[in-house]
Amino acid sequence: MDPLAAFIERPAESAVVLDFDGTLSPIVDIAAEARPVEGAVEVLDHLTQRLGLVAVMSGRPVDFLLPLLPPSVVLSGLYGLEVVRDGVRSDLPGAGAWREVVADVARISADRGPDGMVVEPKGLSLTLHYRTRPDVAPAVKAWAEAQAARSGLMARPAKMSVELHPPIAADKGTALEALTAGLSAVGYAGDDRGDLPAFDALDRLAAAGIHTLRVAVASPEAPPELVARADLLVEDPVGVLDLLRRLG
Numbered sequence: 001m002d003p004l005a006a007f008i009e010r011p012a013e014s015a016v017v018l019d020f021d022g023t024l025s026p027i028v029d030i031a032a033e034a035r036p037v038e039g040a041v042e043v044l045d046h047l048t049q050r051l052g053l054v055a056v057m058s059g060r061p062v063d064f065l066l067p068l069l070p071p072s073v074v075l076s077g078l079y080g081l082e083v084v085r086d087g088v089r090s091d092l093p094g095a096g097a098w099r100e101v102v103a104d105v106a107r108i109s110a111d112r113g114p115d116g117m118v119v120e121p122k123g124l125s126l127t128l129h130y131r132t133r134p135d136v137a138p139a140v141k142a143w144a145e146a147q148a149a150r151s152g153l154m155a156r157p158a159k160m161s162v163e164l165h166p167p168i169a170a171d172k173g174t175a176l177e178a179l180t181a182g183l184s185a186v187g188y189a190g191d192d193r194g195d196l197p198a199f200d201a202l203d204r205l206a207a208a209g210i211h212t213l214r215v216a217v218a219s220p221e222a223p224p225e226l227v228a229r230a231d232l233l234v235e236d237p238v239g240v241l242d243l244l245r246r247l248g
Contacts, residue, residue, distance in 0.1 A: 003231055006185040006211040007051070007247055014185040015053035016247065017176055017198070020060055022159070022191035023217050023240055029132050031120055032064075037237040041070055043244050048072035050248045052183050057175055059163060059194055061122040062089065079165065079194070080175025081124045095124050098153070098166035102126055105147050105164060114139035124166065125153075131160035159192050159221055173197030177205070186210055189240050190226065191217035199229050215243065 007014040018024055025034040048054045048070065055074035056065060062077035062084045069075065075084040081095045106121040109128060113119065116133030117140045120126060130140045137160075144162035148155040153164040172190075176198045180186045186205055188198045195216075202212040216222060216230035217240060227233065234240055 003213055004243075004246055007187060007213070010185060011050045011248065012052050013183055014051050015055070015180040015183045015187065016047065016051055016244070017053070017055045017057050017179060017186070017188045018240065019172075019190035019192065019195055020056055020058035020065065022219060022221075022237070023189050024056065024237055026237055027159070027219070027221070031118075031127070031129060036068055037241055040237070040241050040244075041068075043241060044073050045070035047244060047248060053180060055179050057172055057179070057198070059122075059125075059127070059158065061124070063123070074179060076175045076179060078122060078124050079172055080170045080178065081166070081168070083175075083179075091124070092168060092170055094168055095166055095170075098168075099124060101151050101153065102164070102166075105151050105153060109143065109147065113143050117143065125163060127158065127161050127163045129161040134160070156194070158194055171197040173201035173204075176201040180205070184210060185212075187213035187215065189215035189217065189234075189243075191219055191222050193223045193226070196223070196226055196229075199226065215240070
């Protein structure tokens with residue numbers, strides 16, 4: 001059976017949710033330079049006219065995603081801490097109070113953090129990168145743990161980086177369930193460890209009778225557990241785009 005059949009046959013009841021980095025955009029050394037693969041913007045905009053929901057869910061802040069993606073696409077940034085739908089922005093309750101804490105940690109990290117670490121402030125969270133200096137990974141991880149202990153933020157491992165988030169029960173799984181409530185078919189595509197909670201959410205939805213589809217981008221950096229749990233594998237963001245084109 002075609003794994004896309006439910007989405008094609010019942011488009012108005014279907015949701016397609018996608019990660020950004022490594023899924024819609026090729027991985028780049030400089031985070032600010034990430035862009036959707038050519039053709040993705042047009043395909044996503046077209047699908048919003050056909051499907052019940054088209055969303056991009058990312059560890060990026062929505063301010064980064066807004067100029068890169070069509071306004072018709074729902075955006076969930078910072079693992080669900082902030083959402084933009086139909087031009088209206090909302091923060092997860094309790095998240096806004098952490099903006100000053102995040103800003104303080106970002107400032108201190110930029111001033112005093114390990115040499116070679118790149119600090120990416122995101123408003124409600126921040127990311128400490130070591131992609132351009134893999135040799136400083138242990139120092140970055142230690143710095144992140146120390147800042148988490150000092151500030152009350154939570155450290156999460158990510159792709160060649162460590163993220164610091166408010167201690168709020170929010171991840172791509174909770175965000176996915178909130179976005180897709182009431183729909184009968186839900187597909188998610190991702191490439192990173194941060195996408196595993198979204199796959200967990202799909203398991204819960206499937207147990208409730210929802211048709212689900214797990215898509216993994218099987219890049220060299222993809223975690224084996226994500227690849228093992230996928231219903232479909234693609235090689236790169238171009239493969240994701242080809243899959244989206246099949247939906248309409």
